[in-house]
Amino acid sequence: MQKFIITGGCRLSGELTLQGSKNSALPIMAAALLGEGESVLRNCPTLTDVYSASRILSCLGCKCSISDGNAVIDPCGASGSEIPEELMREMRSSIMFMGAILGRTGECTFSVPGGCELGPRPIDMHLAALRKLGADISDCGGRIHCRIAGGRARGAKINLPFPSVGATENIILCAVCAEGETIVNNAAREPEICDLCSFLRKRGADIKGDGESTIVISGTDKLHGCEHTVMPDRIAGATYLSMVAAAGGEIILKNTCTAEMEPFLSVLEQTGCRIYPAENRIYLRSGARLRAVRDRIRTMPHPGFPTDAQAVLMAALATADGASVFEENIFDCRYRHTAALCKMGADIEVLGKVAVVRGVPKLRGADVEATDLRGGAAMAAAALAAEGTTCLSGISHIDRGYEKFEEAVSSLGGRIRRV
Incomplete structure (x- = not known):
């Protein structure tokens, strides 16, 4: 040691x-899983959590490389929907991949994430929000399975009981490719949320209100690649x-x-x-x-x-x-x-x-x-x-x-x- x-x-x-921001780079890496086209992230920090996110992306079928402060992510071959337990244990924020995987494949299987022991971090808000977007969720032996009938989420009005950063990120990642409009009330206002939305807008997403308590997301059929500098x-x-x-x-x-x-x-x-x-x-x-x-x-x-x-x-x-x-x-x-x-x-x-x-x-x-x-x-x-x-x-x-x-x-x- x-x-x-x-x-x-x-x-x-x-x-x-x-x-570059760890708390910005990780959800942006998850967002690169959506749509098609290669995304290049500048100012991407060289951290063990970033490498853990890269391994999750690779496990799902993405091509992902990190070198000299740049991460290059190509999701074209990504079809996986399950994150192995050992990868979920590596970092606490691995839960944010749930929304991105659902947004891409319509189903996702994962376990409760690991990382720093800061006390319980219930994912109830995440799951309740994804149910609003059309996900059917079941828990079997500690593994959580989410599935959206028809494969594509449906827009919804979601009122968060607390402005959770992780729940807000998961909603955005799932709703950005959903059918119709999603309104998130009491959304987290952290700058890293704004950086995530800025990246998605560069890829063709329609998101308004980030940085405020209400975020409005109009789903789109297609996202393309882009270059983005992490805050x-x-x-x-x-x-x-x-x-x-x-x-x-x-x-x-x-x-x-x-x-x-x-x-x-x-x-x-x-x-x-x-x-x-x-x-x-x-x-x-x-x-x-x-x-x-x-x-x-x-x-x-x-x-x-x-x-x-x-x-x-x-x-x-x-x-x-x-x-x-x-x-x-x-x-x-x-x-x-x-x-x-x-x-x-x-x-x-x-x-x-x-x-x-x-x-x-x-x-x-x-x-x-x-x-x-x-x-x-x-x-x-x-x-x-x-x-x-x-x-x-x-x-x-x-x-x-x-x-x-x-x-x-x-x-x-x-x-x-x-x-």
């Missing part, structure tokens, strides 16, 4: 070009900004989606960091000790504070002056990283969905293990700010979402090596 050895205590400084990864951006805030120093983050990062930037600015955002770059300077955030940090669907940025900001606030309060409203088990931070000397009290972080003068290196993607990144951020050396295991989680992580940190002057 590989590990990161991180020696803290160094100020970070430098420029870093942000990778920058706002969560990776939040991670590297949090690292520099925690360790001290300055960074110019290039190729950013600055407007989409505003819910995070507005909170980080309260810590006393100097932040100068521009259209596609962000400059941050972190001076002396950070200040605690005065307002409760509530994770919410976009445009609220992103749940994926909660852990990395918490790592930065572990040594802030005063107490910060987090409230996690998306996942039940998103505080699993707090035990490792406390082992490093942080003072964090978890009470249900609330975590109180009382800043301490310093953190110290320790042996810790990543249990999920963003929690692992938080441990790395804390290690860079800590005195001494940290041995961080379980880094396969980090590889799922961060491209060449140790190279990025090293380019800023961080002392990190993979062993």
Whole structure:
């Protein structure tokens, strides 16, 4: 099992070009399964989750290759409708292939996905929405089979009880080639949803309202290939900004989606960091000790504070002056990283969905293990700010979402090596 050895205590400084978004690339790869014609995805991040998505596409009959930040996907020979259990286990977001497969073949068989253990992620909303679109769904021994009579979904009005990103993506992927019009109320508004819809529109889809709470999809008979550049990864951006805030120093983050990062930037600015955002770059300077955030940090669907940025900001606030309060409203088990931070000397009290972080003068290196993607990144951020050396295991989680992580940190002057 590989590990990161991180020696803290160094100020970070430098420029870093942000990778393409993991949470955008994966549903776009699923969308490339629909219709005919080759799709070329630029700025596609080199991640283990992206390779897992590529294996799923290949299993379904697609031609898929990834090289030099480009993914080339040709669905012309794709006729498969079943995802093997071992592939579903590789990543949590594999469930989004359900809508795309149904949209292409009219049936799909899969198991409950794996990935980070963030608590239950019920797929009831996904299944209820697909039933509205005409799918008959049965569960046999943990394998779920979906079938649409006649092979083509029918447009419907769908009211989501919660603006679920995954459910919204699955509805779009199934409805884009359906008969008639689909209206999604209380849809997720995340920027990655907009990037998915932008890709599909380039291929000939008729989608309106993405980025708002109501999305209208008019089904089409035909989608063609296109070229598309994946949006920058706002969560990776939040991670590297949090690292520099925690360790001290300055960074110019290039190729950013600055407007989409505003819910995070507005909170980080309260810590006393100097932040100068521009259209596609962000400059941050972190001076002396950070200040605690005065307002409760509530994770919410976009445009609220992103749940994926909660852990990395918490790592930065572990040594802030005063107490910060987090409230996690998306996942039940998103505080699993707090035990490792406390082992490093942080003072964090978890009470249900609330975590109180009382800043301490310093953190110290320790042996810790990543249990999920963003929690692992938080441990790395804390290690860079800590005195001494940290041995961080379980880094396969980090590889799922961060491209060449140790190279990025090293380019800023961080002392990190993979062993």
